[in-house]
Amino acid sequence: MILDVIYQGNTLHSYFIFLIFMFFGIFFGKLSYIVINKYVKTFTKKTKTKLDDIFLNAIEFPIIIVLFVIFTHYGLNNLVLQDSVYFWINESLKVALTFAGIIFTIKIVDDILLNYMLPLVEKSENKLDDQLLPIFRKLLKIFIFLSGILLILSNIGYNISALLTGLGIGGLAVALAAKDTIENFIAGILIIIDRPFTLGDWIKWGNQEGIIEEVGIRSTRIRSFGDTLITVPNARIIQAEIENFSARRKRQVKTTIGLTYDTPVEKVELAKEIIKDILTEHHGVLDPIRVSFVEFSSFSLDLRVEYFIRDFGFDFYLNTKDEVNLKIKERFNREKIEFAFPTQTIYYKKDD
Known part of the structure; x- marks a missing residue:
């Protein structure tokens, strides 16, 4: 067989x-x-x-x-x-x-x-x-x-x-070959100890920003606002200047409100008082509150408005700005205070 x-x-x-x-x-x-x-x-x-x-x-x-x-x-x-x-x-x-x-x-x-x-x-x-x-x-x-x-x-x-x-003898060669890996590992430990940011923080480094998702052994993973995942070597991120937006206690607002040039001085003062009153009364606004007549610009009398909003999240920030702006618009309309917009006056000289 x-x-x-x-x-x-x-x-x-x-x-x-x-x-x-x-x-x-x-x-x-x-x-x-x-x-x-x-x-x-x-x-x-x-x-x-x-x-x-x-x-x-x-x-x-x-x-x-x-x-x-x-x-x-x-x-x-x-x-x-x-x-x-x-x-x-x-x-x-x-x-x-x-x-x-x-x-x-x-x-x-x-x-x-x-x-x-x-x-x-x-x-x-x-x-x-x-x-x-x-x-x-x-x-x-x-x-x-x-x-x-x-x-x-x-x-x-x-x-x-x-x-x-043998590994001990060759350790130096391995360390030199893995220099970047070791640097990133040490940088990761420093990030955890120094805590310039934690998970979930919104940070900006260089010209990029996003939300911290993970701090790993070699790299930090950051979710951009375009929903992409950015992987940054720890050594690179720790050497950059880091701005931690999540660590702030309040958000600053700076804006300019322009009034028409034919606005009387009394109404300019009234406009300032209206803005100050609205900001002072709003529960989401914090000091310092500054409203100043700062400039005669090309087509408007400019009021510089500066204030802070409690940091209760981005939606709260937007809603507060929305409420403040609507109240300013409403009060200005009531008092017949006109907002300026780009205009140009042309004078024609008639020859006799």
Whole structure:
């Protein structure tokens, strides 16, 4: 029979059995994934604790690798292989298992942070922990991943102590190569400590502005008012002059109101008093309030108006300006005080 043909010391029947074991490893791995997602998770969602959900989320992908490795390992028992080949296949399976363990550990630790630490951070009034948690999550993932890589290297026979010593010797070269990354990391730490801004702040740096969404290990992500996401290296943003609009206690308004040139002095004074009264009486306006007759411009008598609005958000700012301007317009109309607009008077000289 064709299955009795021997190739590389094994019959085709033995290879076929090995492939069947590998197939069953993939099949049962995928089946376990489907069962967990469609059935087991439906049951655990009804329980009071989140730990079972966290465990299932963490195990759903690694279980495919684990079952594949187990079935493949048993399938190897049907083959007669050279010691070197058998060794490397076994080591590869160990690496796959360790990799599954890394994925499982990263996922379960991260989900625990999201489900238990994040709600506490969101309840806290201190915004510093809002910035630290994403960075801590990333650093923890990197630590787990690197630890797993070292474990893999140790399992396949590398001398970890010698490797770490070599990394120490080559550390200077690595540091020089990663100079920008290190600068950005340090800048990120300085941003968190110095706190020129926090999450949700509206800032301006250089000729750009936007809302802070995330302060990361390497960069800061800022949402522009055009709804684009700007990623700025931490080192660059910390070197710029930062204007934090969210840190202000009030918003300044400066405007000029022009009166026609035929406005009598008495009505100019009345116009100033009207504006001052409106601003003083409005609950959203804060001192200092300044209204001054400042200039004889080309077509108007200019009143400079300066005041502040409580910083209760941009909508409140716009609504206050709207109410103030409407009241000024209404009172000026009542008192027959005319606003100026660009005009030009031409005199014709008639020759006799």
